Amino acid sequence: MAEWQLSIQQDDKLADISAHMNTLLTPAEAKKIAMELSAAMGLDPQEVSNLIDTHPNPQQNPPRYAPKKKILGADGIIRITYGFNIAPIPEKPYQIYVAISWERKRNKIRFRHEPIRPPPGYEYLSMAPDPNER
Numbered sequence: 001m002a003e004w005q006l007s008i009q010q011d012d013k014l015a016d017i018s019a020h021m022n023t024l025l026t027p028a029e030a031k032k033i034a035m036e037l038s039a040a041m042g043l044d045p046q047e048v049s050n051l052i053d054t055h056p057n058p059q060q061n062p063p064r065y066a067p068k069k070k071i072l073g074a075d076g077i078i079r080i081t082y083g084f085n086i087a088p089i090p091e092k093p094y095q096i097y098v099a100i101s102w103e104r105k106r107n108k109i110r111f112r113h114e115p116i117r118p119p120p121g122y123e124y125l126s127m128a129p130d131p132n133e134r
Contacts, residue, residue, distance in 0.1 A: 008116055016101035023095070024087050027052050030094035037082050037098070041069045058086045058093045077103040 002019040009015045025033070031052045035045035071078040078100065085095040116127040 016099060018097060018099040020097045021095050024089055024092035025094040026092050033096055041080060059088060
């Protein structure tokens with residue numbers, strides 16, 4: 001399961017979307033998923049495999065890995081990134097996150113006076129901030 005976050009620009013265009021897995025993963029599980037993500041992004045899967053293999057204790061020596069792929073689109077640059085969050089559980093130390101962001105031409109900054117509306121088809125979701133977050 002993953003927790004998803006969306007950011008919306010002032011002109012109601014999607015700025016970024018990210019997912020953080022709630023599931024804790026063993027090194028082998030993290031390596032399998034990360035290698036699949038690397039292959040899907042056209043990156044070298046062996047690079048992430050070597051990284052996990054050379055970090056047997058990620059709590060003390062966390063791997064620094066955030067491969068990025070840039071795609072030039074008609075509406076700006078799309079960046080796709082993934083990496084690891086490290087949990088304090090030695091047997092299952094990894095969580096994976098994936099982020100997609102758009103670098104768009106920015107218009108003049110304006111302040112929103114009305115609530116953010118959910119995108120079409122998602123009207124049942126609340127766009128209100130999580131009251132538990134500060």
